[in-house]
Amino acid sequence: MPVQASNFKTEVSTLLLNKDIPGLKAKLATSLPADVAPILAELPVEQLAALFRGCSKELSAAVFAYLEHGAKHKLLKTLTQPQVAALLNELPPDDRTAFLNELPLDLAMQMLSWLSPEERKVAQDLLAYPEHSVGRMMTLDFVAVRPGWTVREALTYVREHGYDRETLNMVYVTDEAGVLLDDIRVRRFLLADPETKVSALMDGNFATLAPADEQEKALLVFRKYDRVALPVTDAGQKLIGIVTADDMLDVASEEATEDIQKLGGSEALDEPYTTIALTKMVKKRASWLVVLFLGEMLTATAMSYFEDELAKAIVLSLFIPLVISSGGNAGSQAATLVIRALALGEFKLRDWWRIMRRELAAGLMLGLILGVIGFLRIVIWAQFSHIYDPSPLLVAITVGVALVGIVLWGSLMGSMLPLILKRLGFDPATSSAPFVATLVDVTGLIIYFSVALAIML
Amino acid sequence: MPVQASNFKTEVSTLLLNKDIPGLKAKLATSLPADVAPILAELPVEQLAALFRGCSKELSAAVFAYLEHGAKHKLLKTLTQPQVAALLNELPPDDRTAFLNELPLDLAMQMLSWLSPEERKVAQDLLAYPEHSVGRMMTLDFVAVRPGWTVREALTYVREHGYDRETLNMVYVTDEAGVLLDDIRVRRFLLADPETKVSALMDGNFATLAPADEQEKALLVFRKYDRVALPVTDAGQKLIGIVTADDMLDVASEEATEDIQKLGGSEALDEPYTTIALTKMVKKRASWLVVLFLGEMLTATAMSYFEDELAKAIVLSLFIPLVISSGGNAGSQAATLVIRALALGEFKLRDWWRIMRRELAAGLMLGLILGVIGFLRIVIWAQFSHIYDPSPLLVAITVGVALVGIVLWGSLMGSMLPLILKRLGFDPATSSAPFVATLVDVTGLIIYFSVALAIML
Secondary structure, eight states, X not given: OOOOHHHHHHHHHHHHHTTOHHHHHHHHHTSOHHHHHHHHTTSOHHHHHHHHHHSOHHHHHHHHHHSOHHHHHHHHHHSOHHHHHHHHHHSOHHHHHHHHHHSOHHHHHHHHHHSOHHHHHHHHHHHTSOTTBHHHHOBOOOOEEOXXXXXXXXXXXXXXXXXXXXXXXXXXXXXXXXXXXXXXXXXXXXXXXXXXXXXXXXXXOOOOBOTTSBHHHHXXXXXXXXXXXXXXXXXXXXXXXXXXXXXXXXXXXXXXXXHHHHXXXXXXXXXXXXXXXXXXXXXXXXXXXXXXXXXXXXXXXXXXXXXXXXXXXXXXXXXXXXXXXXXXXXXXXXXHHHHHHHHTTSSOGGGHHHHHHHHHHHHHHHHHHHHHHHHHHHHHHTTTOOTTTTOHHHHHHHHHHHHHHHHXXXXXXXXXHHHHHHHTTXXXXXXXXXXXXXXXXXXXXXXXXXXXXXXXX | OOOOHHXXXXXXXXXXXXXXXXXXXXHHHTSOHHHHHHHHTTSOHHHHHHHHHHSOHHHHHHHHHHSOHHHHHHHHHHSOHHHHHHHHHHSOHHHHHHHHHHSOHHHHHHHHHHSOHHHHXXXXXXXXXXXXBHHHHOBOOOOEEOTTSBHHHHHHHHHHTOOSSSOOOEEEEEXXXXXXXXXXXXXXXXXXXXXXXXXXXXXXXXXXXXXXXXXXXXXXXXXXXXXXEEEEEOTTOBEEEEEEHHHHHHHHHHHHHXXXXXXXXXXXXXXXXXXXXHHHHHHHHHHHHHXXXXXXXXXXXXXXXXXXXXXXXXXXXXTHHHHHHHXXXXXXXXXXXXXXHXXXXXXXXXXXXXXXXXXXXXXXXXXXXXXXXXXHHHHHHTTTOOTTTTOHHHHHHHHHHHHHHHHHHHHHHHHHHHHHHHHTTSOGGGSOHHHHHHHHXXXXXXXXXXXXXXXXX
């Protein structure tokens, strides 16, 4: 049932102020944690502390996950150490890893010491993997059975060793040393005769991730195999954890957000636009704008070399924005398409010549289209106005030819720059649309004035 | 095990040419369909027909999903009608819907008639939902039990009515009329005492999708609830299908690709960059470039009004690219951030004033930063060069002040344009970076020359 956010918050708030714990429990019983957690996360920290004492551990953990980092910090200070320990123990291992990772090291160590011995081991193991790696997001709640068992024995084992938090969609088969032999969908266990051997359900086909894999790489593997969960194995093929598809949705979203922000000419914000501190956002945005600005200064330098020509034919200056922005647009377009195709793994770096051929052809066609439109625009305008005198046809030819060259050049630059960046080990998404546009602006001016020199002057 | 693509293809091809069906079967037995399907999909259509006769239906279906639309079409023509029927019956309902949807209507109807009666009903039901709706991607392979049954009865029922293709991670509880009462993870059944009533496992908490929901909306629901599958119910709360998280990964990827392509100033390609036909791609790219070009023509018109001022102070033209591109970059940046935040549901349209306040502050700060750098650049340069004579300080002040105004203006335009578009019912992502840049170019010129008129002329 959908919850009326503002009413619900007021009601819970009142119950908390009245210390009406049974009323609170009744109120919370019928709602999904994911529905009410974002609403409850807006309560003042003092009320949150009371709430956490009264509500289920599951709900506490859900609400905690929605708090801003500062609020988390503050809340932990108002709770007693056993309460903090209970809360931390309740958090899913991957969420807890993310939280601990944000803390100063000494505080993180203290928190770690409050975990139960098993949970501490889990947290330490997860923290040892590099950020944005599969190891950081995997969960250790998986069930592994042996090939020699019957389905009945396996199901009994699963029942006894069932874990609390994560989904159980696949059952993993390992040998005595923990080496992964196969993964089997739980439904196959349900559908099988209880006396069948587990080995009879095995087909030996499975895909695995490595804990050091980049999360973005894992995303490609998930897309390829259409699985709800994938096992993570170490170098010796030993099963050490699993990653579920619903967690990958967050990775996919974060990856796309990061790429989109870079393509738009900003450092990745790493926090939601609506909640990031203004100064932090300005810092991230300013850094790229300043770099672009410094690059764009070269246009003034380039133009100063052509000052005499400009003075002779002021009409040339009228088309500067039109001509260079067309090159910039063509470049942004090509860069964006190539960067996305690279991110989706549609082609490899060694295919660069295929991309270059495509962009040579596409850039030429696009340039001809814009060139013809630009030419016609000037020729037709010249019938009604004298601003292009004395030689409107020469102006039209100059602009038309320059457009073909600049659009072609922009498409080539835009498509090749991401590949060069990737080859050099940089993130191709940093060769964002504005970067390509800036580069093409400077070179575009040179093309434009060179064409003008040849045709008009 | 990873498969050596080129070797594998050659070996399979040889087996097919020798009509060695047992050898083929042995060769294919140890590989995952998802691994070999993209490799096999590259075989010539004649060999594919032979392959489909020899290999498992599951592999046929997997390979079929990887074929380009033209190859699918051609292959279906070389297969006999019973072979086509078997293949179509084997495809997962959502893949089949996607394929039928691409066919001309008469051919689609013919294909429908070849399906088994139940599969036909499934396909027709799915086809009746609008494109990009939840209805199109849901699968009807779910298992529903009654609350009054025991866990043992429910498991027996699941065993008997187990379906072949999709995952079974959740068991759905419905009443006699098929109204959804709850969803329960399969693992809870496994962990429960067989004599427990199903109703004892229920908590009445579940999230649902509607078949007419946009797939992008479903993505937000999946992200919120962290589920591997969500039930789809009709207006009367009757359970009609399920959607799984792994299918949402494709939606997330397509959604991001579409947004990224639009943000980069291109119509969404709807096909991979590497395989889309060149003319089709040029058409999609040209349409936006031409619109941008027509918009950018207004810069020439705007500048022609200031031709006299330009003639008086040629030095002004040197900074045109720098000044307008700074406004364009600031606008692209703001637009990209706001569009992405909208797509992620971080804020609602009615919060527009919050966004505006943020961008007013951010734009002013960014403008001041660039304005100061621009001012200093000209003042310092003037010590070494005479191109800014007779009044370098006035030039520096003009450029500096214009930059503050233009960057502020660009940030405001960039952030508000997506909101206006969304309010008018358009996709905010179409207010891409290049569109905002074009808009800001024209208005930026007017700001620049107005400042120049006030300060210098």
